[in-house]
Amino acid sequence: MPYNIAYSHIYQLSSKLIDRGHKVIIVTHAYAGRTGVRYLTNGLKVYHVPFWVIYRETTFPTVFSFFPVFRNIVIREQIEIVHGHGSLSNLCHEAILHARTMGLRTVFTDHSLFGFSDAASILTNKLLKFTLSDVDHCICVSHTCKENTVLRASLDPLMVSVIPNAVVAENFQPLEHASSHDAPGPPHRFGPHDIIKIVVISRLFTNKGTDLLVAAIPRILASNPNVRFIIAGSGPKAIDLEQMIERNVLQEKVLLFGPVRHEEVRDVMVQGHIYLHPSLTEAFGTVIVEAASCGLYVVCTRVGGIPEVLPRHMTEFAAPEEDDIVAATERAIAALRAGKVRTELFHNQVKQMYSWTDVAQRTERVYDGISGALSHDEFYQGAGAGGAWSATRGRAGVQSFALIERLKRYYGCGIWAGKLFCLCAIIDYLLYVFLEIFAPRSGIDIARTWPKKDPVRKEVDTGMARKKSSRHRREKREE
Amino acid sequence: MSNSTATRETIKLNHIDPDRLAPEDAYNSEASRGPLAVEAAMSARWRRERTRSASRRRKGNYKKLLWFKQPFPDNYTDEETFLDHLQRNPRLQPYEFWSLMADSTVIVQHIASVAIFCCCFVAIVQERVSPISVVSWASFCTVLAWALWDYWLGEEEAEAAKAAADKQENGVEEVTNTWSGSVLPPKGPHGSELALENEGKFRPVHSHTTSTTSITSNESEAPRTGQADPLPGSPTKQQAPYVDPTSSISPRNQQRLATVKSALLIYAALLGLSPILKSLTMSTTSDSIWAMSTWLLCMNVAFFDYGEGSGSHLPASISTNSALMASTVLASRLPSTTHVFSLTLFSIEVFGLFPIFRRQLRSRSWHGNLVLTIALVVNACGGVCVTLTGGGRGAWIAGVILGGVITFFAMGICSWWLIGLQKYKNEIRGPWDPARPIIRRRWD
Numbered sequence: 057m058p059y060n061i062a063y064s065h066i067y068q069l070s071s072k073l074i075d076r077g078h079k080v081i082i083v084t085h086a087y088a089g090r091t092g093v094r095y096l097t098n099g100l101k102v103y104h105v106p107f108w109v110i111y112r113e114t115t116f117p118t119v120f121s122f123f124p125v126f127r128n129i130v131i132r133e134q135i136e137i138v139h140g141h142g143s144l145s146n147l148c149h150e151a152i153l154h155a156r157t158m159g160l161r162t163v164f165t166d167h168s169l170f171g172f173s174d175a176a177s178i179l180t181n182k183l184l185k186f187t188l189s190d191v192d193h194c195i196c197v198s199h200t201c202k203e204n205t206v207l208r209a210s211l212d213p214l215m216v217s218v219i220p221n222a223v224v225a226e227n228f229q230p231l232e233h234a235s236s237h238d239a240p241g242p243p244h245r246f247g248p249h250d251i252i253k254i255v256v257i258s259r260l261f262t263n264k265g266t267d268l269l270v271a272a273i274p275r276i277l278a279s280n281p282n283v284r285f286i287i288a289g290s291g292p293k294a295i296d297l298e299q300m301i302e303r304n305v306l307q308e309k310v311l312l313f314g315p316v317r318h319e320e321v322r323d324v325m326v327q328g329h330i331y332l333h334p335s336l337t338e339a340f341g342t343v344i345v346e347a348a349s350c351g352l353y354v355v356c357t358r359v360g361g362i363p364e365v366l367p368r369h370m371t372e373f374a375a376p377e378e379d380d381i382v383a384a385t386e387r388a389i390a391a392l393r394a395g396k397v398r399t400e401l402f403h404n405q406v407k408q409m410y411s412w413t414d415v416a417q418r419t420e421r422v423y424d425g426i427s428g429a430l431s432h433d434e435f436y437q438g439a440g441a442g443g444a445w446s447a448t449r450g451r452a453g454v455q456s457f458a459l460i461e462r463l464k465r466y467y468g469c470g471i472w473a474g475k476l477f478c479l480c481a482i483i484d485y486l487l488y489v490f491l492e493i494f495a496p497r498s499g500i501d502i503a504r505t506w507p508k509k510d511p512v513r514k515e516v517d518t519g520m521a522r523k524k525s526s527r528h529r530r531e532k533r534e535e
Numbered sequence: 536m537s538n539s540t541a542t543r544e545t546i547k548l549n550h551i552d553p554d555r556l557a558p559e560d561a562y563n564s565e566a567s568r569g570p571l572a573v574e575a576a577m578s579a580r581w582r583r584e585r586t587r588s589a590s591r592r593r594k595g596n597y598k599k600l601l602w603f604k605q606p607f608p609d610n611y612t613d614e615e616t617f618l619d620h621l622q623r624n625p626r627l628q629p630y631e632f633w634s635l636m637a638d639s640t641v642i643v644q645h646i647a648s649v650a651i652f653c654c655c656f657v658a659i660v661q662e663r664v665s666p667i668s669v670v671s672w673a674s675f676c677t678v679l680a681w682a683l684w685d686y687w688l689g690e691e692e693a694e695a696a697k698a699a700a701d702k703q704e705n706g707v708e709e710v711t712n713t714w715s716g717s718v719l720p721p722k723g724p725h726g727s728e729l730a731l732e733n734e735g736k737f738r739p740v741h742s743h744t745t746s747t748t749s750i751t752s753n754e755s756e757a758p759r760t761g762q763a764d765p766l767p768g769s770p771t772k773q774q775a776p777y778v779d780p781t782s783s784i785s786p787r788n789q790q791r792l793a794t795v796k797s798a799l800l801i802y803a804a805l806l807g808l809s810p811i812l813k814s815l816t817m818s819t820t821s822d823s824i825w826a827m828s829t830w831l832l833c834m835n836v837a838f839f840d841y842g843e844g845s846g847s848h849l850p851a852s853i854s855t856n857s858a859l860m861a862s863t864v865l866a867s868r869l870p871s872t873t874h875v876f877s878l879t880l881f882s883i884e885v886f887g888l889f890p891i892f893r894r895q896l897r898s899r900s901w902h903g904n905l906v907l908t909i910a911l912v913v914n915a916c917g918g919v920c921v922t923l924t925g926g927g928r929g930a931w932i933a934g935v936i937l938g939g940v941i942t943f944f945a946m947g948i949c950s951w952w953l954i955g956l957q958k959y960k961n962e963i964r965g966p967w968d969p970a971r972p973i974i975r976r977r978w979d
């Protein structure tokens with residue numbers, strides 16, 4: 057199965073939402089060897105829509121061709137909220153457009169950061185502006201990501217929630233986890249001659265900071281003879297790494313693992329004591345949370361959303377400079393040798409910080425807010441200094457579905473882009489009317505819901521009672 | 536639209552603090568770039584007071600962190616910290632009018648030389664000017680320029696030698712080091728420019744040899760040999776390969792000899808190739824030739840390397856290649872072998888050697904640059920006017936006056952326009968941008 061951060065995010069969040077009594081459908085494009093409709097754990101239904109994948113699991117943009125299939129799925133599964141993931145996914149943008157045309161609530165989750173200078177970013181930002189002009193709410197994985205998205209799509213900051221990613225802490229347990237249930241003993245001290253292992257797991261790309269890594273490793277090893285490196289991952293920069301190892305004759309001290317599957321990451325991580333993350337840009341940095349959960353002391357660059365993710369006692373920050381990375385790593389080694397860091401406590405602390413249940417709860421609040429189950433004042437209560445945020449209030453809580461309102465929003469996207477977007481919205485609407493006439497709703501069967509076990513059913517009931525609604529809530533998520 | 540207006544209105548409060556940027560600054564670049572000090576102080580005080588009262592109202596302090604639960608909803612936007620790392624136009628350098636005017640002479644010079652080339656071609660085709668006289672004058676100028684170049688080179692060497700002598704006097708032991716080229720750029724701006732020059736010089740070489748037809752590549756040996764030799768501005772031993780260290784002649788003279796030798800070689804080769812060139816486009820109509828050469832000359836102007844440093848190599852080679860190709864196809868329209876030979880040699884001098892000289896002149900003397908610009912503009916404007924009207928001396932003078940005025944105003948208006956456009960520059964930097972890693976490559 058192709059692994060992707062957004063994909064695992066969707067899966068984890070969906071299963072937690074199902075536990076909370078929602079019905080969740082995932083619509084994604086077809087992967088090689090993975091097509092049609094599938095059921096995952098817990099009755100999570102996945103539609104793999106056939107599309108042509110062009111680049112790294114991103115589909116070719118076909119603005120309207122997806123609509124008939126999408127409408128069919130939406131009606132069949134009685135969807136109420138469409139939740140899209142990933143700003144590079146065309147499927148997501150299209151689904152949000154079609155969903156608004158069909159009068160559904162939409163949420164968008166952004167997982168990535170974009171600059172404003174290069175051509176690719178400008179294009180992506182325009183596309184994002186198109187989609188987000190008419191979306192009910194936006195979710196970002198970190199505060200930096202929120203600032204970035206607000207600027208890129210000119211959003212009202214109140215429309216954007218920050219809900220971090222989470223990790224499944226049970227999958228990232230340190231080696232001697234059993235003992236940590238007892239009262240924590242004295243911290244484990246490293247003698248001056250004990251070997252400290254530094255783990256690096258990342259795709260070896262320029263934006264992951266592999267150049268920094270290549271520059272820093274020989275210097276760290278030269279001044280700290282009792283240090284070993286374990287590097288897992290693959291990518292175009294792997295060759296640089298190998299050259300560096302050969303030129304400095306470090307085969308004894310640097311172990312290259314090659315690509316590892318996500319399930320094996322923990323097994324690699326627990327072999328080390330320090331996790332080094334030299335990335336140059338990162339929206340959230342799930343991997344450093346995973347490393348901390350495995351009981352590793354984290355050395356990372358202070359870029360993107362990374363400084364928000366872990367508390368100070370778990371991390372050693374460095375500027376994205378060779379000298380600073382070396383210094384920070386040496387500080388970390390010294391701290392471990394001095395026994396100042398209680399890495400054995402990290403796992404439980406991380407478990408407290410990040411859990412998918414919490415993420416699902418917070419996402420649910422967003423769903424409640426946009427569908428009106430939560431009153432508008434309550435949802436936007438964080439308005440801070442009094443009546444400063446009147447513009448939001450003017451929007452009557454939920455966005456209007458009227459075509460003319462939507463066109464107004466699109467029109468403001470730019471001199472040319474605005475008109476183009478309006479054209480797209482109008483064509484989409486006409487297509488919708490056409491489909492309503494020639495493929496009427498009455499002709500589409502309603503899918504039966506997955507039968508649930510009793511304990512779960514109970515939660516469904518509570519969920520419904522809380523919402524004072526006799527219907528199931530259904531979310532559909534896109535990737 | 537509603538989104539952006541909403542943002543603008545909602546964060547207006549943020550904008551009160553002059554030290555902090557609000558998201559609306561992302562849209563309005565003309566927003567306060569330096570408000571009055573009084574205003575700033577007042578609003579800062581106002582803001583401090585407001586902050587105090589606001590924080591009193593709030594229960595806890597908001598922090599931009601994810602790892603603990605804050606007593607705020609997820610969509611809470613903190614006015615204090617929201618977008619506090621946003622930077623706008625962090626490396627902005629305001630343009631100045633006269634320096635822009637001075638820099639624009641580079642473009643004017645190049646366009647003028649292209650215009651002169653075209654005028655000469657038209658004059659040759661219309662048989663108003665003999666091709667021999669054109670190429671003789673051009674060659675004479677080239678030799679003069681080369682002599683000047685040689686003189687500069689001598690100065691450079693003397694300077695470097697003096698520097699080395701100084702070092703020796705100061706008892707620095709690494710004299711050998713100084714001479715081995717690692718400390719090559721002597722001192723002062725000229726030295727380093729020369730070093731860059733060196734690279735620039737060799738650039739056409741590669742482009743030509745890899746260029747389209749074998750004929751073009753053969754011709755274009757000229758810029759190489761003509762240029763490359765006098766170049767090495769360093770007193771080191773790493774000179775052109777044909778300098779024989781055992782010979783009795785001084786290295787400088789050896790270089791000069793080599794230059795002359797290669798120039799003669801090129802001359803002979805061009806002479807031999809001219810008949811082939813002449814029949815090159817026999818089967819093509821003149822219309823296509825005019826269109827093609829127009830486009831090629833436009834390409835030459837567009838891709839010319841106007842910069843000072845050793846920038847990207849590709850566009851410059853495209854520029855020279857396209858100019859030489861244009862001259863080749865134009866030459867093939869001419870009636871006799873002598874015509875063809877003359878025009879091709881002329882084009883090599885104009886497009887191959889002249890830019891290198893101009894570059895060196897610009898780095899050497901500003902007044903020389905100015906004089907050259909004026910001379911080129913006068914000739915180009917006069918030539919164009921004469922070519923267009925077919926008139927004599929009167930047309931020439933009218934053209935010079937008109938063209939000079941137009942050129943000057945065009946330069947002024949473009950500079951002023953560029954300065955005006957600069958206020959729309961809106962570069963946003965923030966923590967989301969990929970960091971630029973600082974790596975010291977020295978370590979091994």
